[in-house]
Amino acid sequence: MSVPERASTIRAAVAGRQLSAVEVCRAALGRIERRDPALHAFLHVDAERALARAAELDRSPDPTAPLLGVPVAVKDNICTAGVPTTAASRLLEGYVPPYSAAVVERLERAGAVVVGKTNCDEFAMGSSTEHSAFGPTRNPWALDRTPGGSSGGSAVAVAAGMVPLSLGSDTGGSIRQPAALCGVFGLKPTYGRVSRYGLIAFASSLDQIGPFATSTEDLAMALSAIAGHDARDSTSSVAPMADVASALTGEAKGLRVGVPRDLIGDGVEPDVRRAFEASLDVLRDAGAAIVNVVLPHAALAIPVYYLVANAEASSNLARYDGVRYGARAEGATLHDVYYRTRALFGAEAKRRIMIGTFVLSAGYYDAYYVKAQQVRALIRRDYDRAFAACDVVAVPTSPTAAFRLGERTGDPLQMYLADVFTVAANLAGLPAISIPCGTTASGGEQLPVGLQLTGRLFAEATLLRAASAVERRLPMPAPPAGSSL
Amino acid sequence: MLSPADVDRIAALARLELSDEERVRFATQLTAILAYADEIQQADTSGATGDDGAAPATPLREDALRPSLHREDVLAQAPAADPAAGLFKVPRVLGS
Numbered sequence: 259m260s261v262p263e264r265a266s267t268i269r270a271a272v273a274g275r276q277l278s279a280v281e282v283c284r285a286a287l288g289r290i291e292r293r294d295p296a297l298h299a300f301l302h303v304d305a306e307r308a309l310a311r312a313a314e315l316d317r318s319p320d321p322t323a324p325l326l327g328v329p330v331a332v333k334d335n336i337c338t339a340g341v342p343t344t345a346a347s348r349l350l351e352g353y354v355p356p357y358s359a360a361v362v363e364r365l366e367r368a369g370a371v372v373v374g375k376t377n378c379d380e381f382a383m384g385s386s387t388e389h390s391a392f393g394p395t396r397n398p399w400a401l402d403r404t405p406g407g408s409s410g411g412s413a414v415a416v417a418a419g420m421v422p423l424s425l426g427s428d429t430g431g432s433i434r435q436p437a438a439l440c441g442v443f444g445l446k447p448t449y450g451r452v453s454r455y456g457l458i459a460f461a462s463s464l465d466q467i468g469p470f471a472t473s474t475e476d477l478a479m480a481l482s483a484i485a486g487h488d489a490r491d492s493t494s495s496v497a498p499m500a501d502v503a504s505a506l507t508g509e510a511k512g513l514r515v516g517v518p519r520d521l522i523g524d525g526v527e528p529d530v531r532r533a534f535e536a537s538l539d540v541l542r543d544a545g546a547a548i549v550n551v552v553l554p555h556a557a558l559a560i561p562v563y564y565l566v567a568n569a570e571a572s573s574n575l576a577r578y579d580g581v582r583y584g585a586r587a588e589g590a591t592l593h594d595v596y597y598r599t600r601a602l603f604g605a606e607a608k609r610r611i612m613i614g615t616f617v618l619s620a621g622y623y624d625a626y627y628v629k630a631q632q633v634r635a636l637i638r639r640d641y642d643r644a645f646a647a648c649d650v651v652a653v654p655t656s657p658t659a660a661f662r663l664g665e666r667t668g669d670p671l672q673m674y675l676a677d678v679f680t681v682a683a684n685l686a687g688l689p690a691i692s693i694p695c696g697t698t699a700s701g702g703e704q705l706p707v708g709l710q711l712t713g714r715l716f717a718e719a720t721l722l723r724a725a726s727a728v729e730r731r732l733p734m735p736a737p738p739a740g741s742s743l
Numbered sequence: 744m745l746s747p748a749d750v751d752r753i754a755a756l757a758r759l760e761l762s763d764e765e766r767v768r769f770a771t772q773l774t775a776i777l778a779y780a781d782e783i784q785q786a787d788t789s790g791a792t793g794d795d796g797a798a799p800a801t802p803l804r805e806d807a808l809r810p811s812l813h814r815e816d817v818l819a820q821a822p823a824a825d826p827a828a829g830l831f832k833v834p835r836v837l838g839s
Contacts (some may be wrong), residue, residue, distance in 0.1 A: 356816035448799025463796030491802040497800045563778040567798075572757060572758060578756070581831055586822035594835045601760040606758060612750070612773055615757040617780075626780065633794030638794055670772055670778055715799065721776045 263287035263326045263478040265422040268370075272319065272327030279312035279319070286329035289376065289420045298395050299405075299414035302342050312371050323369030323485055330365055331424040334375040335454040336467065337383050337505035338362055341372075345458045346390035347380045350584040350600040354473040359456025360491065361425060361467050361484045368483040373421060376411030379451045380604045380720025381575065382427055382460045384408045385435060387677040388667050396663070397440060398737040403660040404435035406676070409470070417468045417737055423471050423480050427457055429464045430563050431655075434692035436671040436709025437470055438655035441694045441734055442479045443725065448716045449687035450495030453488030461570035462493075462682040464563075472734075474726040477691075478502040481718060489577035496667040497716045505719040511545030513724055515711075516648030519555045524680065526657045532697035533707035534654045537728060539547050540695075541652075541731050544727035549643040551651060555636040562637065563615050563681035564631035564674060572614025575607065598694050609670060614655040638686040645714050650724055653679045655692040655708035664681050683712045691721040696735040706734070745774045 259276050260693065261269055271277040284702040287305050294300050308329070313641040325413045332338060335345040337355035340361075345692055362372060379389035387395040387410025395410040396401040398418040405414045409426025413436035416424050428446035436443025437611035445468045452467045459465060469480035481502055488494045513721035517538065522531070538548050580586035587598035603611065644651055657678055666673040683690035694736030750773070754761050755777045761769065818824040823832040 301749060332751060353820060356812055357819065401761070448798070449796065449803060491797050492803065493801055495798050495800045555786060556785055558783050561782045564776065565780050565783070576757075580822055581833055582817075583820040585824070588834075592833045594757045595834060597760040600758055603759070605765075608761070608765070609769065609772060609776075610758060611757050612753050612769060613776060615771070616777070617755050618755060619753070625784070626777075628793060629783055629786075629788060630780075631795065632788035632791040633783050635791045635794035636786065636788065671775055674776075685794075685796070687798060 263419055263422060264473055265325065265475065265479055269327050270327050271366050273321040276325070279315040280309060282327050282439055283308050283312035283373065285420050286373055293420055296396065297398060297414050297418055298330070298393055299376055299418065299420065300374045300533065301344060301346065301377050301409040304341055307341065308371050308373045315369060315371070319345045319608050320369060324479055325365065326369035327372045328423060329373045329421045330370045331373055331374050331421045332362060333378050333381060333409050333412050333426045335378060335427055335458040336361060336562060336631050337458070337647055338372060338375065338642060341375065343375065344380045345381045346392055347597070347604070348391045348585055349578045351457040353584050357456065358452035360488045362456065364484050366506055368642060370483070376409070376415055376424060378411055379408035379492070380607050381458065382408040382429055382432055383571065383610055384607050385431070385673050386661070386666065387411065389604055390665065391604055394663055395579060397660045399441065399704060403662050404439070404659065406439035406656070410433040410436045412470050413437055413442060413444065414641065417442045422635060425484070427465055427467050428501055428684065429461050429567060430684050431677040433468045434655050434680050434690060434708070434710055435472065435676060436693040437704065439660040441706030441737060442470050442472055443694065444468065444692045445477055445718070445721070446683060446690050447481060447485065449716055450497070451689070451718070452484050453491040453494045455488055459574040461567040462574065464567055467636060473504050474729050475482040478506060499534070500719040502719045503522040504556055504721050505721055507722040508726045508730040509539050509544055510724055510727040513541070513546040513650065515541050515546045515548050516551035516651045516654055517548060518551050518556065518646050518651060518653065520552060521556055522653060525675070526654060527659065529654070529698035529700055530658060530707050532653050534709060537578060537709040537732065538652065538693035539730055540731045541724065543548055543731065546552070546724070549648050551648055553640040553644060553682070555640050558633050559637060559682040559685060560674060561679055562630045563677070563685060564613070565626050565707070566634060566685070568614035569611045569618050569627050570614070572611045572618065575611055592632055606670070610640060624678060624726070629658060634685045641686050641688060648715050649720055650711040653710050655679060655710035659698045659705035659707060680709060688715060689713050689718045691720055691725055692727050693725045695728060697734055697735065704738070745770050
């Protein structure tokens with residue numbers, strides 16, 4: 259049989275011995291070879307290693323393994339033992355981690371085959387994947403446009419059909435925004451739901467790992483495989499995981515969808531607004547009630563985010579000093595080594611380290627960092643109050659469809675505004691999903707639009723149920739460039 | 744408004760070497776970003792305690808010995824090391 263494109267059907271075919279894991283792996287590697295030169299979703303593909311792993315699965319296949327034989331791609335800020343991991347930075351060029359991240363261990367235990375590492379903004383800092391030290395990734399819907407970011411490579415690997423599943427990380431929208439711009443599902447789980455052991459830290463009070471997929475069934479399979487407590491990450495929660503697969507009913511009866519109208523302002527493109535409103539109609543048809551909610555402090559989420567995240571980043575990135583791993587620029591003294599090595603950071607990482615260092619410095623700490631943490635508490639309280647009246651909060655994932663390469667790189671603030679609807683969920687620790695909900699039509703170019711739903715703490719099952727209701731009623735077309743390459 | 748001297752002070756705190764072009768560009772960009780961030784000053788936070796983003800239900804692990812990475816595997820990734828002595832190598836700490 260030919261190799262199917264979805265994880266659920268691949269798993270069934272390998273478990274039923276209609277296909278071998280090696281055949282599936284070869285098909286994925288072939289697609290990457292054909293399609294990736296135009297897209298640059300991958301920084302590293304280890305065909306030999308992936309085929310060896312697939313052959314091992316074929317020798318003693320466990321038919322109960324939930325991801326048996328499924329090829330996956332992993333963002334390059336997630337450590338893979340024996341496979342280069344750079345976080346798209348010159349600082350980690352040549353680094354080969356001596357251990358795997360908890361999520362990689364769990365994927366492999368579930369029977370998945372990691373085929374490669376995906377491109378991203380350097381240290382996951384960006385919204386377009388243009389801040390990669392190794393060149394940008396392109397959007398399979400329009401090759402002159404960005405896929406969003408920072409997990410742009412993982413979004414494109416799935417959107418262009420190279421692999422059925424991938425992992426990204428989301429600190430301020432880095433899974434959901436590229437999922438929206440590439441027309442796939444992307445989930446940021448609750449803070450604490452998935453272990454970050456082996457994730458290269460950016461902003462530790464915000465970072466979370468999550469999956470990309472082309473169906474809610476595949477997304478639920480991936481989440482189930484990676485979620486759960488891990489003693490190696492002190493922020494990993496013991497909260498029990500619901501059976502997310504059984505949540506995919508395709509219906510939304512009784513679900514209350516809250517819409518914060520005040521937030522959805524002039525910055526939202528008309529086509530995005532149209533697709534968003536249509537998706538609310540779809541949820542209503544599926545049995546949901548649409549209600550108005552207010553999040554009075556959410557308008558401050560972007561400034562709060564860029565203060566908190568950069569403060570944490572300046573601390574986390576202090577470790578790249580040319581001593582223990584990664585790149586070193588030589589100098590006569592240790593002082594020179596530090597300064598010259600850290601000059602290898604790209605412009606965006608430098609900007610963020612500078613902002614973070616400034617807001618944590620004497621005289622500015624209270625006015626910026628402490629104040630931001632206080633507003634963060636108010637944002638969290640806004641959600642607590644909204645969830646008295648609704649079960650999920652709905653906004654467009656991104657105010658615009660995919661923007662052009664180079665359009666925003668000269669203006670950091672303009673780039674930051676790409677995250678206007680996504681950062682609040684990270685600040686409040688809440689789970690949020692981006693659901694493909696249509697395409698733009700104007701300008702003759704068809705580009706995907708995402709609907710974002712944010713839920714209560716640990717309520718991933720509610721998000722997946724609502725997503726399945728939209729999925730059943732709004733089938734997404736495939737990206738024209740991705741499938742023809 | 745941040746001056747190039749302010750930028751130098753921050754860069755020194757962060758041990759970052761900047762080019763002349765970066766010093767000028769960052770002074771402008773950081774000023775704009777911080778002016779935008781100042782929007783948070785309008786929020787009434789009286790009585791609000793800071794939120795550090797902690798997740799619920801996160802028990803501490805037992806404080807017990809457990810295996811860690813092997814020293815030779817870690818040193819193999821260092822830019823310079825003396826594996827036999829178990830040391831990372833760096834140039835002199837003080838100037839000559």
